[in-house]
Amino acid sequence: MSATYPTKVILAMKSGNVCAFKDCHKALTADGENSNPAVIGEAAHIYGESPGTKTKPASARYRSDMTDEQRNHCENLIYLCPTCHTKIDKQEKDYPPEFLFSLKKEHESWVAEQLDQCMSEISFAELEVAATALASGKHSSSNDSFEVLPPEEKIHKNGLSDAVRSDIAMGLSKSHEVERFLANMATNVDGEFPDRLKNGFKKKYLELKQSLSGDELFASMLEFAQAGKKGFRQQAAGLAILSHLFHLCEVFEK
Structure with a gap:
């Protein structure tokens, strides 16, 4: 083994x-x-x-x-x-x-220190890479029944570790920038992009959820959001997008 x-x-x-x-x-x-x-x-x-x-x-x-x-x-x-x-x-x-x-x-x-530092430096360019990885095509909303829970309750209910809790808190500190990025994408690039991002995120979550849970599931989604790109800035961008959607979307709910 x-x-x-x-x-x-x-x-x-x-x-x-x-x-x-x-x-x-x-x-x-x-x-x-x-x-x-x-x-x-x-x-x-x-x-x-x-x-x-x-x-x-x-x-x-x-x-x-x-x-x-x-x-x-x-x-x-x-x-x-x-x-x-x-x-x-x-x-x-x-x-x-x-x-x-x-x-x-x-x-x-x-x-962890490098990631924290790069979290303050991420730009629209890095956010676009992470968001595009998750918004892979048009997806219909899931039929699974979810009830939206506060982030802390999601963390507790799904057995996420203190380390992941800390990462999510770090990522949520950039929610305002993520919202600005999504508003810019919707206005200047693709009006359906924010919805496609949410639905693509939920689709990936439901796919990984078949075999993973807890920290392993969150880490695998972060790996996916990095889209094969290296460096702390891209990891920070992926974490910012994931944390924003973790707070916003009906995932990690049951």
């Missing part, structure tokens, strides 16, 4: 899609000339994943007293490039668990 794809999405989001080592910070999505962007980041285990076999040694830093769920939880994973992942596992004595947990915490705090 290894970390699930949704867990890796959350880890990548918290890590800003860059390697956690300060002297590396390599972008972990590679563009292709004739192909779609490729994810090259790896969810590296701090406490190792495998006990080993007769012919294969145990994974670096393996602990027999952990469950598979604990080993593959986001808290036991650090997002690294392939080179740094190989380094921490092949040079195990140089990278004990305490160091890696400290590195993870410091890196994810740095990412």
Whole structure:
């Protein structure tokens, strides 16, 4: 058993899609000339994943007293490039668990600071990328019965973590700018764009909801809103759009 794809999405989001080592910070999505962007980041285990076999040694830093769920939880994973992942596992004595947990915490705090800073810098250009990703075509409204709930009640009802609550609050701080952007789009580009955005957002939510929930669902929607674009500014724009629609639309309701 290894970390699930949704867990890796959350880890990548918290890590800003860059390697956690300060002297590396390599972008972990590679563009292709004739192909779609490729994810090259790896969810590296701090406490190792495998006990080993007769012919294969145990994974670096393996602990027999952990469950598979604990080993593959986001808290036991650090997002690294392939080179740094190989380094921490092949040079195990140089990278004990305490160091890696400290590195993870410091890196994810740095990412949160960068996102907060870029939230004040996002422009219509970044908002347009995120909004267009979610407004993919004309969609009819869902027939699911929803009751609009206040954001805090949605967060509690769906078991969203304090980290996601903080992200949503950060995103909602830009709601005024998002409203200005949507008004500009409706007036100067496409009068149906705001409605198409809402319906496209709900369609994507209902699609992902079939297999995901909670933080994993929110992280996957944020990944989609980034539309393959790299950088903290685009992540901030995606978060601003998602938080605005989270507040406005009938999702995360049941």
